[in-house]
Amino acid sequence: MSDKFPEHATRQKAFAFACKAKYVLRVSLAARLCFVIVIIMDILLNNPVSHGYLSNEVPHHIRGRLWVIGCSEPVIVELRGNxxxxxxxxxxxxxxxxxxxSLEDTLAMHSHQTGTAGEMSASRRVSQLWQRSCRPSHPCFVFDxxxxxxxxxxxxxxxxxxxxxxxxxHWQVGVSDRRWExxxxxxxxxxxxxxxQRRQFLLTREGR
Known part of the structure; x- marks a missing residue:
């Protein structure tokens, strides 16, 4: 009995391998595409953060912790800036x-946040339109x-x-004494x- 496979069996194996290779390639490309979509995005933490603190007591450094619903450990924040x-x-x-x-934002966010501070203020004056856009959907919340x-x-x-x-x-905010100005x-x-930096981020997100 010959040790060689029949020609039609060889063709079938080659076809099966090619299909498998195409499938792996499609999965790989899809995974990479999903990675890009997840990474280049806004992470909105208005709702999932329950409490936390941030300190700018040392110039050009911002350090703190955020306790986020759905995360077993607090998110560590270490940023450059003021x-x-x-x-x-x-x-x-x-x-x-x-x-x-907010499962989408929680899953997309790294538990150790580093990078550069943008605008950070506790006294940004906003109209009712802005207030409505960032209000929670909780049934007990009463709009001011x-x-x-x-x-x-x-x-x-x-x-x-x-x-x-x-x-x-609607958050309750406490501010310590000032260490420097x-x-x-x-x-x-x-x-x-x-x-x-914000403009560069938006251009990258839109793929221009």
Missing amino acids: FLRDIAGCRISFFNPFPEP NSTLKNMLLLEWFNPQGQRVLIRAC LTEAQEMAHIRATRI
């Missing part, structure tokens, strides 16, 4: 009375009809190509640099 003038040199603590899980209100704004850009955002008008010129330079 808060804006209203809270520069301070440690801020915050509490979200109506936390809600104030015309203008202070919004907590925390923004940073991480090495994964993500822009992380917290915009909240940011000058107006330094603040304006920081805002300009943030706008450039």
